[in-house]
Amino acid sequence: MVAMKVFPTTRNSIAFFSVTIVMAVLVMGLEGYIFARYEDETHKYDMQDSTSSRAIPTYFSLVIFAEIFGLLVAWDSLRLKNTIQVIGLCLYHLALMVYAIIQIDQIKEALGPDLINDHDVWGNGSSLSIEPWLIIIPVVIGCSIVLLCYYSYRLYEEFGWTIYKHIGADLAMHRHYMAFQIFIALLKFDFIFFVGFTIQFIVITLNVTDPEFGLTIAVIPITILGLLFTSWALRNEKMWGMYITLTYFLCAMAYFLFKLIRMYSGPKKSLYGSAKRPLVTFAILTLALLIASIVNASICMRNFGKGLKNYVHQRRVGTSPSSPEMLMDRWISSTDHKSPVSLRVQLD
Incomplete structure (x- = not known):
């Protein structure tokens, strides 16, 4: 059962x-x-x-x-x-x-x-x-x-x-699945650091007339949609989707590097004051996560077409996609495809 x-x-x-x-x-x-x-x-x-x-x-x-x-x-x-x-x-x-x-x-x-x-x-x-x-x-x-x-x-x-x-017992499949797990975990931690940095930046700048303020606000929904799309592309082994993902990550790296440069140079550098330290901490951690995500995305792309998709698409038996226990998967993954790790095998 x-x-x-x-x-x-x-x-x-x-x-x-x-x-x-x-x-x-x-x-x-x-x-x-x-x-x-x-x-x-x-x-x-x-x-x-x-x-x-x-x-x-x-x-x-x-x-x-x-x-x-x-x-x-x-x-x-x-x-x-x-x-x-x-x-x-x-x-x-x-x-x-x-x-x-x-x-x-x-x-x-x-x-x-x-x-x-x-x-x-x-x-x-x-x-x-x-x-x-x-x-x-x-x-x-x-x-x-x-x-x-x-x-x-x-x-x-x-x-x-x-x-x-x-x-x-397939060791190669174990390695493929490990890379898949790492990437899904990275997406979840990308979310908290992306949003954390953006919220701090919005509060600190607090200038609604500045065009950069609106662009920074827009980063939050773009981040959520981008991570959800990435999870969908990975689970369905969509190579074109993963190329979009890599482009998305590279753009995100450029965004954070731009923000770091702005904090240390330019006419607005005095605006950040002592708040610069937590912002820099978040930016560096986010950049590290982005680099790890890009590397792992490349590994996962090499594993496409090797049979892992069948395991990823296994569904829970007797579990509705709208049940409470599925909320976390729906937050970061496709509502149509679930991870095989969610299966629990019990001997009755």
């Missing part, structure tokens, strides 16, 4: 998901508390509207959104028994930890020396100080990463047998 499980059921998968949930709850709770304190101080002392003060609420929101996204990907990875996404989540949270560390200096700079020195809202021993809470966030993420890495190793062993049952 073939059955599909919506939630993790094994000890290692439950432990992995539990660590992810606890980390997300703690980080979101801390971010919410610090944001409330920050808003209270900025309104109480009538802080001047600046690039930094505008961007700070965006940083809080992005971390919270990133944790929610991490929860969805963790659930999706365990549901599909996707080892690549499980490992990718460890790297993803490592990047999030770096961002949380950068956030400390960003908020300190946004508050300004007068507010910090005169009103005990930073780290001067006051019970209202927010610096200790900001430091706790990367510590929580770092400790969680250690546990996630351990359970990722255990899940790698556990999921290996499941993949073997679906693909068989």
Whole structure:
């Protein structure tokens, strides 16, 4: 009997998901508390509207959104028994930890020396100080990463047998399927970094009369449509579609390089201020993901016509495409074709 499980059921998968949930709850709770304190101080002392003060609420929101996204990907990875996404989540949270560390200096700079020195809202021993809470966030993420890495190793062993049952003993097919999994995982992480960078950029520039503002807004729907099209082209082995995808990735690289150059040269470089650091961090990480996506797309294209498409197009038995457990696949993949990893084989 073939059955599909919506939630993790094994000890290692439950432990992995539990660590992810606890980390997300703690980080979101801390971010919410610090944001409330920050808003209270900025309104109480009538802080001047600046690039930094505008961007700070965006940083809080992005971390919270990133944790929610991490929860969805963790659930999706365990549901599909996707080892690549499980490992990718460890790297993803490592990047999030770096961002949380950068956030400390960003908020300190946004508050300004007068507010910090005169009103005990930073780290001067006051019970209202927010610096200790900001430091706790990367510590929580770092400790969680250690546990996630351990359970990722255990899940790698556990999921290996499941993949073997679906693909068989063909080593070449295993390599093809591994490349497919890597590319699908990259698309999901491309999404969060694309959107994260764009949202920050929009908030920081905040000039609706500038033509670049509208173009930056347009990047978000273009990103979503481009990633969905890429997933469709890959699953259906459309060579022409993958060539469009490669062009799309190259254009995206040019876009991010252009934004990086604008931040360090030209008449608008002073506009970014201290917000430049998180923007540069996101841009560099996104460029790295784009390079990895281009390389992996080329590998997947070489694997077209070698039989993998039959495995990719296997459908779940007794599962409606509109059922709740299919939501993540519908978000990043074609609604007509599902990954074979989603099959769960059970002996009744």
